[in-house]
Amino acid sequence: MSLSLSRCLPTVTISGRTRLSHKSNPTLILPVILQSNVHNLLDRTQDMMSTSSHAQQSAEQAVSKVTTTIAPTPATGGTLTLPRVDTFDELVQEIRRQLGLTSGIDSDDVDTEQLMDSMRLYTSKKSDWDKYAHTDLSRNYTRNGVDDLNCKANLLVLVWNPGRSSLIHDHADAHCIMKILQGELVESIYKWPEGDHPRRMIIERRAEYRENDVAYMHDKIGLHRISNETQRPAVSLHLYTPPWAAKYGCLAFDEKTGKEFKVKLSSLYSDKGVVCSGPADHV
């Protein structure tokens, strides 16, 4: 039973979530219904055979089998079913679908946990995304456009040179989700500077990420800088939604004084695999 279900459903269930925000989407409803049928079956089985603890045990086992078979659980929470994401292109399609379902590009419309779950479901494969991953040793990193997701976001592949970092910066009130596609990156999270006096910026914490890790950042959490502290290039996928930084730029900060300055983020090193001309204006 578990085998045939997993074969016919190209989906993955995230266990423990109570929220089902894509009620209108049949690709999501179908597995949810099927899973709820299994639960109905269990209820009925339990009603009919309430005196038989053996039957009850088997029914419970049946449900747990289905859940574990169609439900690797990268996140915690109730029950939410997401499509499988086997390739980079499928991940882009899935992000497009999720952002397309929101009512606008207001930051509050975005279900960042679901986007992060889909990013987690994809296992990085270099041949999938290599055409976007342009390297330029004269820069700290390159910003390579993948998709603008119906103008609702920026999806970028960043290629980080060894020993290089971004500036400390904000995210223009947008959500930033980052998945490591190759190598390792370190995120240093800083407090927003307070007061008018120049003062060294305070690091709140450091996080180390490896291939396939997914991280989230927003101005409400603080400011950050990403660094490649290894001797090898690293590659990361960044989703910015809404695309405010590309539209309006973002703020960067001097680590020693906390002084802020505006940075444009509208130009790309390459777009959809094709190298663009023009100077870098990124952080």
Ligand SMILES: N[C@@H](CS(=O)O)C(=O)O
């Ligand atoms: N936000 C930076 C990359 S990172 O340091 O998060 C950028 O888009 O260039």
